[in-house]
Amino acid sequence: MYRVKSIPDSVKDVSVKDRTVKLYYSSFDKIDSDGEVVRRGALTKTQSEWGPGGKNRIWHLDNHMTLNRVGKPKEMGEDEFGAWAVTKIANTQSGKDALALYESGDITEHSFGFRVLQSEGGEIDGHQATILTELQQFEYSSVNWGANMNTPTIEVKSLEETKQKLIEEHKKWQKWLRKGNLSDEFCHLLDVQIQQWSEQIKALEELSEPPVKSTPAVQAADISAIFEKYNFKQQIEETFNGRN
Numbered sequence: 001m002y003r004v005k006s007i008p009d010s011v012k013d014v015s016v017k018d019r020t021v022k023l024y025y026s027s028f029d030k031i032d033s034d035g036e037v038v039r040r041g042a043l044t045k046t047q048s049e050w051g052p053g054g055k056n057r058i059w060h061l062d063n064h065m066t067l068n069r070v071g072k073p074k075e076m077g078e079d080e081f082g083a084w085a086v087t088k089i090a091n092t093q094s095g096k097d098a099l100a101l102y103e104s105g106d107i108t109e110h111s112f113g114f115r116v117l118q119s120e121g122g123e124i125d126g127h128q129a130t131i132l133t134e135l136q137q138f139e140y141s142s143v144n145w146g147a148n149m150n151t152p153t154i155e156v157k158s159l160e161e162t163k164q165k166l167i168e169e170h171k172k173w174q175k176w177l178r179k180g181n182l183s184d185e186f187c188h189l190l191d192v193q194i195q196q197w198s199e200q201i202k203a204l205e206e207l208s209e210p211p212v213k214s215t216p217a218v219q220a221a222d223i224s225a226i227f228e229k230y231n232f233k234q235q236i237e238e239t240f241n242g243r244n
Helices: 044-050 093-104 159-179 184-205 220-230 232-241
Strands: 003-007 011-015 020-027 036-038 059-062 065-078 082-089 109-124 127-143
Touching (some): 003 020, 020 127, 036 109
Parallel strands (some): 059 127
Antiparallel strands (some): 003 109, 059 065, 109 127
């Protein structure tokens, strides 16, 4: 399951000249609002295998959006406080925007996308908590607010609109997938994107919204059929896994 966690006031250093930013994207040994604790060492393996010293597939994104790539980490590590990264800001529009916002001090929060590989129950400062001992990290992001992207905010009449947007996004990514000759990095981003959509669809399925006058009722569960209709998830998995 694709999940995210956020951390405020997490910028350590910004160099406009070098186009780099050093930041924290996770803190350790602190209970969060989910009653969970990320234990120091939980990200060591994924940083080694997927970071700049390994397959180099972890991206710095803008608000977890896979098409808005800020750059890639040139260094990653852990210290007593948490997990950190040094991003080399890309010379793209997303990168330029991010660098300007870092320089002005408007970006102060970061988050990271992951799935839990190992966890255990425990007690922290006298409180029961779920201790996350090993995580697989997909990306880390500059975020406007530390909100959970897995629960999209949906207006009362927007369920059909949300469904259509997901369909449009699926079609667009599927078109690129059909072109072939995709890089490992692009396939990895597709894999991350499909996991994000899965969580958004799951959140939509859990919604129960009142009927809206003059608007046909739309079942949130209908959205889950998108994957089967376009056979998109299977195509991504086959393309991505075939490169590993």
